[in-house]
Structures are given as structure tokens and as C-alpha cells.
Amino acid sequence: MSNALGATTSAGPTVFVVYGATGDLAKRLVMPGFAALAAADLLPEKWILIGSGRRAQPVDAYREHVRAGLQEFGKVGDEVVDSILPGLRFAGGGFTADDPGELLDAVRDARAEIGEDAQLVHYLALPPSTFQDYTRAIAAHGLAEGSRVVYEKPYGTSPESFEELDQLVQSVFDEQQVFRIDHFLGKEATQQLHVLRFANRMIEQLWSNEHVAQVQIDVPEVLGVDDRATFYDETGATLDMLVTHLLQVAAEVALDPPADWTSDALAQAREDVLAKFRPLDPAEVVLGQGSGYQEIEDVREGSTTDTFVAAKVWVDTERWRGVPFVLRTGKKLAESHQHVTLVFKRPSNSPQKDADAAPETLTFTLSGNGSVFAGVTARRPGVSDDLVPGKLYLDLAELPNAEPLPPYAALLRDVLIGDRALFTTSDGLRDAWRVACPLLAHRPELLPYEPGTWGPDAAEEIAAPYGWLTEQHR
Numbered sequence: 001m002s003n004a005l006g007a008t009t010s011a012g013p014t015v016f017v018v019y020g021a022t023g024d025l026a027k028r029l030v031m032p033g034f035a036a037l038a039a040a041d042l043l044p045e046k047w048i049l050i051g052s053g054r055r056a057q058p059v060d061a062y063r064e065h066v067r068a069g070l071q072e073f074g075k076v077g078d079e080v081v082d083s084i085l086p087g088l089r090f091a092g093g094g095f096t097a098d099d100p101g102e103l104l105d106a107v108r109d110a111r112a113e114i115g116e117d118a119q120l121v122h123y124l125a126l127p128p129s130t131f132q133d134y135t136r137a138i139a140a141h142g143l144a145e146g147s148r149v150v151y152e153k154p155y156g157t158s159p160e161s162f163e164e165l166d167q168l169v170q171s172v173f174d175e176q177q178v179f180r181i182d183h184f185l186g187k188e189a190t191q192q193l194h195v196l197r198f199a200n201r202m203i204e205q206l207w208s209n210e211h212v213a214q215v216q217i218d219v220p221e222v223l224g225v226d227d228r229a230t231f232y233d234e235t236g237a238t239l240d241m242l243v244t245h246l247l248q249v250a251a252e253v254a255l256d257p258p259a260d261w262t263s264d265a266l267a268q269a270r271e272d273v274l275a276k277f278r279p280l281d282p283a284e285v286v287l288g289q290g291s292g293y294q295e296i297e298d299v300r301e302g303s304t305t306d307t308f309v310a311a312k313v314w315v316d317t318e319r320w321r322g323v324p325f326v327l328r329t330g331k332k333l334a335e336s337h338q339h340v341t342l343v344f345k346r347p348s349n350s351p352q353k354d355a356d357a358a359p360e361t362l363t364f365t366l367s368g369n370g371s372v373f374a375g376v377t378a379r380r381p382g383v384s385d386d387l388v389p390g391k392l393y394l395d396l397a398e399l400p401n402a403e404p405l406p407p408y409a410a411l412l413r414d415v416l417i418g419d420r421a422l423f424t425t426s427d428g429l430r431d432a433w434r435v436a437c438p439l440l441a442h443r444p445e446l447l448p449y450e451p452g453t454w455g456p457d458a459a460e461e462i463a464a465p466y467g468w469l470t471e472q473h474r
């Protein structure tokens with residue numbers, strides 16, 4: 001089961017076109033996702049994948065590029081890699097409305113090989129500034145009809161460009177054809193959020209402002225941006241992570257019970273609650289830029305791009321009124337982790353009287369195969385009345401018959417079978433941009449921080465009174 005309870009079909013012959021096929025995303029995430037599907041025998045029986053790029057190159061060179069990428073980033077054996085390579089083609093010369101380069105011929109040849117009625121899937125693994133041009137090119141060359149199209153994030157680079165892109169996309173495709181990807185929604189642990197919550201009374205009953213004092217969504221990264229500085233310098237942490245992944249995950253936490261367990265109802269519940277997110281107050285946001293960022297090749301001189309953001313978000317629903325959702329992410333920080341934590345209020349008659357003791361928590365770890373753990377207060381075993389913190393732990397990969405998929409594999413699979421539960425709609429994204437709008441219009445001062453730290457000191461205040469719960473999670 002990849003997401004909405006009960007959605008299963010298999011896919012017919014498919015021609016994938018990956019635009020930006022030699023880029024960072026394609027190498028690190030899309031092709032490894034594709035390979036994971038091959039390993040799990042979840043690809044269509046007949047498929048061809050055409051890599052598209054601006055420079056021409058022989059197909060063998062592209063295959064070697066993919067092989068090297070999979071050896072570095074794919075978690076599959078050589079036999080899986082060898083099984084994929086023959087299905088790859090390459091179409092150089094770029095793809096614009098005026099000039100399709102080699103792509104039209106490649107699509108025609110692929111269809112001749114695996115079936116004229118093969119499903120066409122366009123994957124725009126491209127910088128967001130190019131999405132409009134590629135959409136126009138797909139339309140101009142008659143490749144839109146009946147196809148599916150995957151847009152990477154961020155979908156738009158500002159509220160205005162979001163509207164422009166969205167209007168264009170709606171004029172070219174029906175909504176059912178469009179898959180706006182946010183891979184944090186495809187992570188195994190994100191998909192557990194609503195299942196663990198609604199399938200377990202002991203969790204479900206606690207999921208509100210009656211019991212929860214704060215929600216932390218904390219995604220610090222040790223990683224820098226040296227390999228993708230041109231893209232990142234146009235984007236920054238706010239657009240790259242906050243308006244996109246972190247708000248979508250916050251909505252997954254905050255949603256009210258869906259009408260039923262269909263894909264549509266789940267997606268609807270997520271989007272309904274996003275509509276209730278209050279616009280960010282710039283006074284409750286901390287932006288930072290790591291020292292040394294400006295020296296990275298391809299970063300613009302005097303760049304004011306944020307490489308760190310911490311923000312407080314309020315959700316105006318009965319369930320969450322008064323509970324701050326605190327979000328943090330940044331590059332070159334002290335540690336990498338991806339934690340979604342519900343911090344609980346202390347029970348009124350708790351034996352724990354130490355105000356500084358670790359709070360009771362429920363944490364979903366989104367990275368890797370995912371895990372869930374509860375931080376609890378226990379009695380120190382032995383001759384003692386001391387109270388100590390303890391952990392109850394669930395490793396998702398250890399669940400019966402678990403066959404975890406990387407997020408890009410799960411989401412590619414959903415594209416193949418047409419399941420849109422884990423994809424964003426334009427209404428949902430419009431709300432994300434609405435939430436970000438005051439911050440984009442009135443950016444707080446960009447504070448410096450040293451690489452290897454937790455970002456600007458001022459960000460600690462965002463998570464008060466608990467502080468970011470890094471230590472408790474070790």
C-alpha cells in the first residue's frame with residue numbers, strides 16, 4: 001500500500017521523459033527511485049525512459065552517467081542496474097517551444113517500440129524558473145494530451161510566478177494529469193502520520209491542543225549547496241524547504257479526520273487545514289546565512305539568500321488553536337535529522353515536579369526508512385525514587401513484511417497508477433504561498449551563523465519554552 005488505503009492498479013506500457021536528466025535531483029533521487037521500483041518489480045512490464053538535456057550525448061554516455069549515479073546513490077545491486085540500462089535513451093539539443101531538439105523523434109521511436117498507446121509521463125527535474133518554458137514546449141509539440149506531468153518543487157518562485165505558472169499549467173493540462181511532487185509527503189514516516197494517529201486510540205485521543213503544547217518540525221542539514229549553488233542562490237531555505245516540505249508536513253500533522261480513506265479525501269483534508277494556516281508573522285521568523293556561503297562558486301556577489309530559517313506557524317482550527325508549530329531547517333548545521341515531534345503538556349498530577357525535565361514527546365523520524373518513538377518519564381530502576389527519561393521505539397522497517405520504499409520510488413509509483421493522494425493541488429500550494437507572503441514582503445534581518453552550529457542564536461527563542469529537542473532525540 002503506498003498511500004491512500006486501498007488504491008492499487010498496475011500500469012501499462014510507459015514512456016518516461018526526464019527533463020534535466022543529468023542534473024543533481026535526477027542523479028541523487030529520481031533515478032535511484034526508479035531503480036528501487038525496478039528492484040521491487042513495480043515498474044510497468046514495458047517501459048522506456050528518455051533522458052532529456054541541452055547537450056547532445058551518445059546514449060551509451062548517458063547510460064554510464066546513470067550507472068555511476070546509481071552506484072553512488074542507488075541502494076540496489078548491479079543486476080538491477082544492468083536490467084535498467086537497456087531501457088534508457090537520450091534526447092539532446094534541449095526542448096523549447098521553437099525547437100524540440102531530439103525529443104520528438106525519441107518519443108516516436110519509443111512508442112513504435114513499446115506500443116503506440118503507451119502512457120507518456122513528463123518529469124520536470126529542472127530548476128523551477130524553467131517550468132513555464134517546458135510546459136509551453138510540451139503543449140507546442142503536441143505531447144500534452146493524455147500524458148501525465150510531474151513538477152518538482154518549488155512550484156513557482158514567488159506568489160506571482162506561482163499564479164502565472166498555475167494558469168499556464170491549467171490551460172495545457174487537466175488537473176488529473178498534473179502531479180506536483182513534494183517528496184516529504186512520500187516518506188514512509190510521513191505516510192505513517194495519519195495511519196498511526198487514526199488507527200490507534202492511544203495516539204488519536206492525544207492529537208489536539210487539549211494535550212499538545214507545541215509541534216516541532218525540525219530538518220537541520222549538515223549538507224552544503226556547493227554542487228547546486230546556482231539553483232540554491234535563486235531559491236534559499238525559505239522557498240526550498242519551508243514553503244514546500246515543512247508546510248506540507250505540518251499540514252499532514254494538523255489535518256482533521258478525512259471524510260473517508262480515499263486518496264481524494266486524504267488530500268482534501270490536508271489542503272483544508274492548510275487553508276487555516278495563519279500567514280507568517282515576520283517577527284516570528286529567524287533567517288540566517290552561513291558564513292562562507294558567499295564564497296561558494298556561482299553564488300551571486302553580496303547574495304542575501306537565506307540558508308537557514310526558523311518560524312512559528314499558527315493553525316486556526318478548533319483542534320490546534322493556541323499551539324505553535326515551530327519549523328526549522330538550514331544548511332551546514334551541526335547535525336542532520338528530520339524530526340516531527342508532538343510535545344505534550346505535563347499531566348496535572350504528574351510525579352515529575354522538575355520544571356526542566358524533558359517533556360513527554362511523540363516523534364516521527366522522517367529520514368531513511370523512518371521510525372517513531374515516544375519520549376516518556378519513567379522511574380529509574382533500582383533502589384530509587386528518581387525519575388528518568390526513557391524511549392519507546394518503533395522501527396518502521398521492522399514491521400511485519402515491511403518493504404519500505406524511498407520517497408521518490410513511492411511517488412513515481414503513484415504517478416504510474418494515477419494516485420494523487422500524496423501530491424499537492426494548486427489550491428493547497430496557493431495557501432502555502434499565502435502563508436509565506438508576509439515573510440517574502442518583509443524579510444527580517446539576515447543573521448550570520450557559523451557552519452557546524454545550530455544557526456543564529458535567535459532561533460532558539462522560536463522553540464521556547466522547550467527549545468529544539470535535539471538532545472532528547474539522541
Ligand SMILES: NC(=O)C1=CN([C@@H]2O[C@H](COP(=O)(O)OP(=O)(O)OC[C@H]3O[C@@H](n4cnc5c(N)ncnc54)[C@H](OP(=O)(O)O)[C@@H]3O)[C@@H](O)[C@H]2O)C=CC1
Nearest residue numbers: 020022023024025053054125126127128152153154228231
Ligand atoms: N537536488 C535535490 O536534492 C533536490 C532538488 N529538487 C528540485 O529538483 C529540481 C531540479 O533540481 P537540481 O537537479 O538540484 O537542479 P540542477 O541545477 O542540477 O538542474 C537540473 C538540470 O536542469 C537543466 N537546466 C539547468 N538550468 C537550465 C535552464 N536554464 N534551462 C534548461 N535546463 C536547465 C540542466 O541540465 P542540462 O544542462 O543537461 O540541460 C541541469 O542538469 C528543482 O526544482 C529542485 O527544487 C527537489 C528535491 C531535492
Ligand SMILES: O=C1O[C@H](COP(=O)(O)O)[C@@H](O)[C@H](O)[C@H]1O
Nearest residue numbers: 029183221223240241245338367
Ligand atoms: O527538496 C529538497 O530536499 C533535500 C532534503 O531531502 P532528503 O531527500 O534528504 O529528505 C534538501 O537537501 C534540498 O535542499 C531540497 O531541495
